[in-house]
Amino acid sequence: MTGPGPRLAADARSVADASDAADASGAGGARRAGGVSGAGGASGAGGVSGAGGVRGARARARLAVVLPPVVFGIVVVALWEAYVQAYDIKPYLLPAPSEIWTQFRHSFRVIVDTSKATGSNALVGLVVGLVTGLLAALVAASSKIVDGLLAPIAAAMNAIPIIALAPLFNSMFSTTSSVPRRLVVAIVVFFPVYVNTVRGLRQVPDVQRELMRSLAVGRWRFACTVQLPGAIPYLFTGFRVASSLAVIAAVVAEYFGGRQNGLGSRITSAAANTAYPRAWAFVLAACVLGIAVYLIAGLLEWLATPWRRGSGSGSTART
């Protein structure tokens, strides 16, 4: 073994450093690209001052994500319109997109008002369900007894369609109350949040447990330093599922009577009056509302988990 002299060893060291720098800056670049496209338009000002080539590549990457579904949507709507026109389909079967759009513009004020009513039901229910789900998960994860009690109840409750409770809740409260709807939403939201958060709080990797044990930290410190932050991605997985369920629950809960101020009640009354394009216009509004809430949930997740702003699968995948 004729070892390299001191000179060579020193050089080798700087080579190692340089390669480190190169590989990590590559990762950093990829992360930023992914992060910005993940945020949608929300972080327009957050453009990192990079090389022009990087920016161009990023714009192209974003376009590649956005363009296909947009094109697909346009094609589907065009085919739908053509089909309805060509075969002269009756509106009660399927109204033309152009007709729905006309109704949408015509009733825009009402749509905005009813969307607000339904949207606030969904949001209030979402917040209540999120907070209670989170608290229940914290308690369940810290106490075996409570978990033993909650787990079977949660499983049983999860098996019944919560929406079926809506008429019952309606009869419990006054007819002008929004509480029954919010309650339905809160219960629907509770389960995915609870189940996912409990899982996250439990799944602390052994290394992290041992590390904290080696540092001789108490239970409370352990919870704050490792358990809770580690559960955040799980919490948001549940929350994202819950956010789309929330709007569905808020709309459908209105189908069972009660206050006539939301999208769901307008859909039923328009359909009852054979105003089908109008009913579809409200359905369209419900879609928009659902997407908006889902995007807000996604944005919150993006803000809360800066370390996972990788390019999709880049970061540690947690279900």
Next chain:
Amino acid sequence: MTSTPPQSPAAGAASDAPAAPSPHDEPTAAVPDPVAPDPVVPGTAVPTAAAVPAAVPAAAGPTQAVEVIGVDKVFSTSGGGATVALTGIDLTVAPGEFVSLIGPSGCGKSTLLRLVGDLVEPTGGEVRVFGEPARAARQSQRYGIAFQQAGLLEWRTVAGNVELPLQVHGVKKKERRERARELLELVGLADFAGHWPAQLSGGMQQRVAIARALAERPPLLLLDEPFGALDEMTRERMQAELARIRLETSTTVILVTHSIPEAVFLSDRVAVMSPRPGRITQVIDIDVPGRGPAPGESGGAPAVEDAVAEAEDVREQAAFFQAVTAVREALRAGGGS
């Protein structure tokens, strides 16, 4: 300064300000401070006992850094069976000593390290660390550990991970920052302080874990294959750093490794283990000259380049090859029986 082992006059002098930067900081800024000494009564520091707590038992002789006495470890498996991970382990590590554990995969090296760190409990026998039971030693933060997997917290930046031990023990933010910067420089990751762990390569993560283990200047370092994921050049540099840290701070080190040259280069003794059931078959004293404090009158620690260069010289000695051969033979004998 490097020529003087820090045990002697320096140990007493350093006891006043555990966290104060070392007064002889030199240009590379990669010099770790001396081990944060425990409240040693000034003037009573015995050379071999620099890292021993004040509450030394009255028993005669210097307290050992680590004593593993007749330890067995049996893991019960879920199917009702049992894995005998370790049997009849006896190992004593003197303060300031560097001992490597080497042996085939699955022979219980990591388990032995965990026992010393009180992360698993022995089925039989006793583990003492600096004269205390392992549990008490863990609770009073006598060791720093780097696991086989880096085990970084992915929601903390690189610097945040290095600061973790300091933070959970209530060290002030400014001090933490400073210490993290110093350590990241030491492991060659100064530019990555703000990165997320997921943005680092495996070897880089491993180095962050080493920095984290060093953060509180523990008197005992437990390292589980810390350089396993590194390329040869980075590995040699890290080895040189470790050797230097250890000499300057008289830290006791137990290192698990699969590399015979690494074990020989760094260690005072190499414990060779064999599997099924895991036990120590042989402990080999390594006596390769030239690894100690570099002879010379220079005021500062050698630059890393010098240390790496010196390491080259060591590795070319006949004594080095003899030691490597001895360990290899011991491994072969253990595996064959």
